[in-house]
Amino acid sequence: MGIPGPLRESLHDPAFWARYTFAAEDGPGSDRLGALEELLDDDDDDDEDEEDTTLNVAFDVGGGHLILLEVDTRLGRYELGITGPDSAEWAGLGWDDLAHWHPYALRWPELDLICRAVAVRDPLLPHPGAPMALLCRFAAVFEDDNVDAAVAAVDAAYVALRPQGWDGYWPTGADWLERADFRGQNVVWHRDDAGNLWAEQDDDHDADPFYSTRVTTPAEAEEQFPHTPLRNLLAAAATTLTTGSRP
Numbered sequence: 001m002g003i004p005g006p007l008r009e010s011l012h013d014p015a016f017w018a019r020y021t022f023a024a025e026d027g028p029g030s031d032r033l034g035a036l037e038e039l040l041d042d043d044d045d046d047d048e049d050e051e052d053t054t055l056n057v058a059f060d061v062g063g064g065h066l067i068l069l070e071v072d073t074r075l076g077r078y079e080l081g082i083t084g085p086d087s088a089e090w091a092g093l094g095w096d097d098l099a100h101w102h103p104y105a106l107r108w109p110e111l112d113l114i115c116r117a118v119a120v121r122d123p124l125l126p127h128p129g130a131p132m133a134l135l136c137r138f139a140a141v142f143e144d145d146n147v148d149a150a151v152a153a154v155d156a157a158y159v160a161l162r163p164q165g166w167d168g169y170w171p172t173g174a175d176w177l178e179r180a181d182f183r184g185q186n187v188v189w190h191r192d193d194a195g196n197l198w199a200e201q202d203d204d205h206d207a208d209p210f211y212s213t214r215v216t217t218p219a220e221a222e223e224q225f226p227h228t229p230l231r232n233l234l235a236a237a238a239t240t241l242t243t244g245s246r247p
Contacts (some may be wrong), residue, residue: 002122003130006056008103011130011161015040018172019073021137025098028175036169059131062245064209064235069134078194080105080138082226082233091226094213095102096137104140104180104212105225107189107205108180110149110234111139128157133171140180140210151177182210192218196227 003011010016014036020030021165023029024040033040034163064085072125073079077104079095079160091140093105118161119127136154187210196218201210217228239245 002059002125004055004056007057008130010073011133014074014141014165014169017158018169019076020071020078020134021171021175022076022098023169023171023175025076028178029066029169029171032169034168038084057134059118059125059135060121060247061114061237062121062240065233065236067114067118067135067233077109078103078137080135084231084232087229091229092139092213093230102213103138104203104210105133105214106139107144108147110166112150112153113237113241114235116239120240121246125223126160128153129160130157132157132211133161135178136176140182141177142189143183146183147177147183147227152212159186170224185210190217194218194228198227200224 009201018024018029018040021027022027023033024037053072053074056069059067059069060065061125066083066172068081068083068090069078070081075093075097077097077132081090082093083090095101096103111132114131115127115132118131119129120164126132132154135163136157151173153173154176158171158173170225188201188202189197189199191197198214198217199210199212200215214227216224
């Protein structure tokens, strides 16, 4: 459970973050890579023959609920899922890659709640820190969010991992916002009587479409998005914060 050793070491490596945030693929922050860009190209040549490089992360929010992350920087694919006390089976929330991405599984307050609960359960994962830095790619902001606070929290999460004295490329909250900002893009959220949330986007928008699997009602397609398991996980995270419960 938690962050595996090899990934834990990478969290302080600018090359890891350049790949993880897609700055190495002309994503936000690519203009600040500097000398790191050549190093990334050399590493890519060396990695061509490597075997499976997937690393699995599990963050505990309490009540037997885990939020799971699969990380593969060599293939540039990252997938988010959850499990609960009633089922150990992976329930996918979204994924991010450079081909057919659907990353936006969480609203900002949900991400913040999850990361705060993780910090309660594991004091070695303080907030804002590694969980937020890794998971923020799966969250977006909308008109009713405190976007300044969100950007500041993501920025603080990255800063907490930055090696002392390092003044080269490092991801920022502003980089994250460049991909996560859906204000003014006609994304409307709906809530049913059980408290499940899902979104729809009008065709009239300027930026990239809101690529998410969380765009169907629970009645229409529970298979496409695990509404009930996510609702239960968020409730467990809220209980963890209220009670301060630790393992």
